[in-house]
Amino acid sequence: MTTLNRFHHRFIPARADDLPTLLLLHGTGGNEEDLVPLGEMILPHAALISPRGQILENGMPRFFRRLAEGVFDVEDMIARVGELTEFLSEASAHYGFDPHAVIGVGFSNGANTAAGMLALHPDSLLSAALIRPMALPFIPDPMPNLQSKSVLILSGDYDPIIPRDHPERLTQFLESAGAQVEFHSLPAGHGLTAQDARILQEWLASR
Numbered sequence: 001m002t003t004l005n006r007f008h009h010r011f012i013p014a015r016a017d018d019l020p021t022l023l024l025l026h027g028t029g030g031n032e033e034d035l036v037p038l039g040e041m042i043l044p045h046a047a048l049i050s051p052r053g054q055i056l057e058n059g060m061p062r063f064f065r066r067l068a069e070g071v072f073d074v075e076d077m078i079a080r081v082g083e084l085t086e087f088l089s090e091a092s093a094h095y096g097f098d099p100h101a102v103i104g105v106g107f108s109n110g111a112n113t114a115a116g117m118l119a120l121h122p123d124s125l126l127s128a129a130l131i132r133p134m135a136l137p138f139i140p141d142p143m144p145n146l147q148s149k150s151v152l153i154l155s156g157d158y159d160p161i162i163p164r165d166h167p168e169r170l171t172q173f174l175e176s177a178g179a180q181v182e183f184h185s186l187p188a189g190h191g192l193t194a195q196d197a198r199i200l201q202e203w204l205a206s207r
Contacts, residue, residue: 003083004090008032009051011095016045020101020126020207023088024050025110027132029060035107038192042105042200047097051087053109055080063113070163072112072137081116085124103207104128105200107192108161112136115170118151118179119144127151127207129200132162132190135169147178152203154196156188 010032014021022043024035032052039048053063055076064080065073092099104125106114111133117124119136122144129152151174155167171181182203186195 002090003086004094006083007051007054007087009049009087009091010036011050011091012036012040012048013095014045014047014097019043019046020103021047021049021092021097023102023104023114023125024048025063025104025106025113026050026053026061027108027110028057028062030107030110031061035105035110038197038200039105041197043204047095049088049091049095049097049102051084053113054083062109064109064116070134070161074137077112077116077137078120081113081120084113085117085121088124099124101126103204105131106133107131108133108190115174118146118149118174119177122146122149125149129203130154130170131192131196131200132156132159133167133170134162135166136173139173144177146174149174149179150207151179151181152200153181153183154199155183155185156190157185158188159190161190 026034032050053061055062064077104114111130114128127150131154
């Protein structure tokens with residue numbers, strides 16, 4: 001079985017030329033349908049590829065294992081990010097979208113996964129929007145070259161799940177690797193808000 005077939009996923013073809021494809025990565029307990037309405041809102045007519053995480057935690061899909069709340073299984077994260085990168089490559093060949101024009105849009109566990117893709121497989125994403133991410137649990141060696149990458153980070157001032165310093169630490173890592181980071185801390189908790197969607201739409205329009 002190919003990596004493409006191992007992932008439950010949804011693909012929506014582009015309805016306009018010259019738009020990037022959005023890779024939509026859900027949070028814990030989500031699935032391949034969760035972020036499709038957001039993707040259609042923030043970049044209308046773009047192709048969308050939305051896989052479901054393959055790990056189950058108490059029946060809830062995730063993209064990689066964790067040992068406890070906020071404690072990632074680093075070995076599993078590295079392996080699963082590699083599998084997702086392989087899935088994306090196979091999906092681009094199967095569905096016919098440009099593998100060099102994919103923007104990751106991840107929420108929570110999906111945001112951490114997209115950050116892992118940038119760190120470990122920087123050529124897999126053109127850029128990324130990370131919504132409520134945590135800091136990476138490792139520093140890759142060698143450091144990735146992210147000089148051509150733009151990254152949006154959206155954190156919540158009242159997020160009860162993400163430690164307050166984590167978005168700043170992730171920003172520092174990405175900038176040290178050369179990425180251009182736009183960071184917003186919003187008057188929000190962990191959930192998505194209308195302000196997140198508005199900023200995402202504006203950021204994508206400027207790509």
